[in-house]
Every structure is written in structure tokens, then in C-alpha cells.
Amino acid sequence: MSRWPVDARERLERAAIELFVEKGFAATTVPEITARAGLTTRTFHRHFADKREVLYAGNEIPEFTTRLIAEAPASWTPMRVVVDGLLAVAAARFEGRREDLRVRREIVRSDPGLGERDLRKWADVGSAGTAAFIARGVEPMRAALLAETAVTLLRVSVGEWLDSDDDRGLGEILRGAWEALRDATSLDGP
Structure with a gap:
């Protein structure tokens, strides 16, 4: 016992x-x-x-991020690692929890200290992603850009998912966010 x-x-x-x-x-x-x-x-x-x-115990998301990047097939491009990794995170950690996450978000929004802690957790995920991409042999600046892009895609997508009342899953919203980012960045520079 x-x-x-x-x-x-x-x-x-x-x-x-x-x-x-x-x-x-x-x-x-x-x-x-x-x-x-x-x-x-x-x-x-x-x-x-x-x-x-x-609300913030554990390092499971940064550890999950590190593991996903490390275990992705070597033949995958870094952006495929990002997109497929985000879809795996969405399925494993978010889907089926929309209402609970909405409640959690409102609690976090109610307290400035929690808002700061929330930003720190997102930064931890970005740092873990950067380190994991560097371990895969990606140049440090590119690794940081990939990791921060992944964090931004996830944050924006989760926000859209929590704000919406339709039946779209987070994975579908993530794919749409990735397509919007890809389209926006395919334009020529100044």
C-alpha cells in the first residue's frame, strides 16, 4: 500500500x-x-x-520538444521537423483539453506574475528547441529562428483555438497558421 x-x-x-x-x-x-x-x-x-x-510544474513540454527534434528522421528538413513536431505536440498535449485550457488561460490573465511566468515557460520551450536543433547540426542562428518560429506558430494557433467556438482542432489551425506564415515569407524582400 x-x-x-x-x-x-x-x-x-x-x-x-x-x-x-x-x-x-x-x-x-x-x-x-x-x-x-x-x-x-x-x-x-x-x-x-x-x-x-x-499551473507551471514540470519541464515536460521543453523535454517533449527536445525529444521530438532529436528523434525526427535525419532526412527531414528543419521546417518539416517544426511542423510535424507541432502537430505531435498538439495531439499529445492539447487536443481534448480546450475547456480546461481556457480556464487556465483566464487564471493566468488575471495575475501579472502568472503572465510573466507564462512567458518564461514559452521562452524555455524556445531555448530547448534551439539547443535541440543545434544538436542536429543546424547553425545556431538558424536553430534559434526555427525554434522561435515554432513557439510563435504554437502560441498564435493555441490562442486562435481557444478563442474559437467552431469544431476545428488545434492541428487544423496549426496547419493554417503554417500556410499563412509560409505565404507571408515567400514574398520578395525590400
């Missing part, structure tokens, strides 16, 4: 999100979260450093 409830993390996350929506992020305390979850503050701190970490 496990010493801690196996669903403790999920219970804490659910309780925290409920309280953030009801009371606001700033007004919610860790003891309130743990009381709602029926767990102890000690258990909370086993899973999260602080209440912000309920």
Missing part, C-alpha cells in the same frame, strides 16, 4: 483550479487548496514548490 494517495497531485490540481476560479489566484492559499483536496500541506509541497507550480 502506498504511503501517499496515488491521485494526490490530480486532487491538488483540481482543488487549486476550482479555488483560483472562485476566489482568484492571489486570494487562494495553499492551506485552502489542501483542505479542499482533503490532503495535507506537506503533501502539497511534495508535488509543488508553491501555488504557481500548480
